[in-house]
Amino acid sequence: MTELAGPKQDRSRATRRRLLETTIRCLATHGWEVSTVGFIAGEAGISRGAVQHHFRTREALILAALEHMFEERAALLDALPEPAQDGPERVHAVVRGLVEAIIGGDLFRAALQVWTVAAADPALRLAVLPLERRFARGVHRRAVRLLGADDSDPSVRALIQATLDMARGLALADVLTDDSRRRARVVRAWSGQLAAALSAA
Amino acid sequence: MTELAGPKQDRSRATRRRLLETTIRCLATHGWEVSTVGFIAGEAGISRGAVQHHFRTREALILAALEHMFEERAALLDALPEPAQDGPERVHAVVRGLVEAIIGGDLFRAALQVWTVAAADPALRLAVLPLERRFARGVHRRAVRLLGADDSDPSVRALIQATLDMARGLALADVLTDDSRRRARVVRAWSGQLAAALSAA
Structure with missing residues (x-):
């Protein structure tokens, strides 16, 4: 990389990031049917041609966006502070933190759009499964x-x-x-049982 | 009702039932986008006009189909035999029965298609919510x-x-x-905790 390539590459990385984040937001807010490459490009303020230069199909764009969001979410879980308490209160804090990290933001809603379409589309399902498994394993490890x-x-x-x-x-x-x-009630009740099981184990 | 009206009404009821069941199967198998009134009518072997005589919009047809399936599923839960065992094995049998009743058949996959579209469609969400709440309360009561x-x-x-x-x-x-x-492993592990909690309560 030359010195001159730096800023250009930064700009390209920032554009890519904006495109992927816009993709997730479009899916979560407007659903799969509306979230075409043209619509997402418009929302991101990027030309359709530029988007298609990086991602040849809508599926490729959406899978890259999911992967990007999975990584962000994993980083968010890694940044969760070690719970200060011990025992049942620690378990409750951790379960609450995990549940809110899974629900918060646009990721779950966007992923739900993709899973639902994948449920009736074997090719998309095959592409989504390894991504989904990797993410699930990562969340489990962090939990x-x-x-x-x-x-x-x-x-x-x-x-x-x-x-x-x-x-x-x-x-x-x-x-x-x-x-x-x-x-909040469900998470508290569940955490109590999980804490009892973990301390007995 | 006259005696002559009987068979005709039976036929009409059977047609309605076939239409609603085909709607659920289409949603579960082919997804929301494919499951238009025309497609569903074709799969059910009913003319599009006849379908539209009963249900003016795709949403009306799909909501009626969901309601029909919710009632069938509730009847299935009511027909589950009283578990023969007692204690933890009873809890395990009940939880396994509930989980498989929720997952089995086409209902969950069809409902998922509707929820996912409703997530990005406030009008559909308003129509689905009361149905969904009634069903959730019914399942809870049976559990x-x-x-x-x-x-x-x-x-x-x-x-x-x-x-x-x-x-x-x-x-x-x-x-x-x-x-x-x-x-199976997850259901067994959680059932053990639930059984302990219920016997302690």
Whole structure:
């Protein structure tokens, strides 16, 4: 890289980032059908041709956007502070943090649009699955670390998976309506059981 | 009703039922975009005009189909046998039965198509919400009965809700891939916790 290439590359990286973030926002706000390459390009203030230079199909653009958001979300989970408390309060803080990280922002809503279309589209499903698995494994690993749990115990492992399945169910419930009050009660009750199981294990 | 009206009404009811079931199957298999009134009518072997005589819009047809399937699913839950076992094995059998009833068949996949479009369509969201709430309350009531739980205890209530949120999360995971082996482990682990909580309450 020459010295002159620096700023140009920065600009290109910033454009790419804006495009990927706009893609996620369009999917979450307007849904799959509306989020064509042309629409997303318009929203991002980038020419359609420039978008197609980087991503030849809508699927390629959307998968790159999901991957980008997954990485951002993983970084957000890595930045969550070590919980100050111990015991049940620590478990509650961690579960609440994980649930809100999964639900917050546009990622879940955008991913839901992609999963739903992929459910009836085998080619898209094949492309989404490895991405989704990598993300799920990353979230699980981070949950284990934050909980200070022993993941080699199969029942602990299954309970942490159950916690993340519950989090996804809560995220789905929040798509149609603001479910935050009910969710707070559910997360507290669940965390109490998880804390008891982890301290017994 | 005259005696002669009987068979005609039966035929009309059977046609309506076939139309609603075809609607759910089309949504689950082909997704929202493909499932237009014309496509569904063709799959059901009913003329488009006849469909539009009963349902003026695609939304009206789809909402009626969801409602029909919700009622069928509720009847299926009512028909689940009282678990023969007691204690933790009973809880495990009930949770497994609920999870599989939520995941099985086309209902969840069809509902997911509708929720996802509703997420980016406020008018559809308003129409879906009361239906969805009624169904969720019905499933909750049946879960309480099958578990023989005391729903007036707020923490029991929240744990049963958490169980149904987990079931929805598991259903979502099963949309992209056959998740049945992992799900069996998750359901067993959580059922153990739920059983302990219910017997302590």
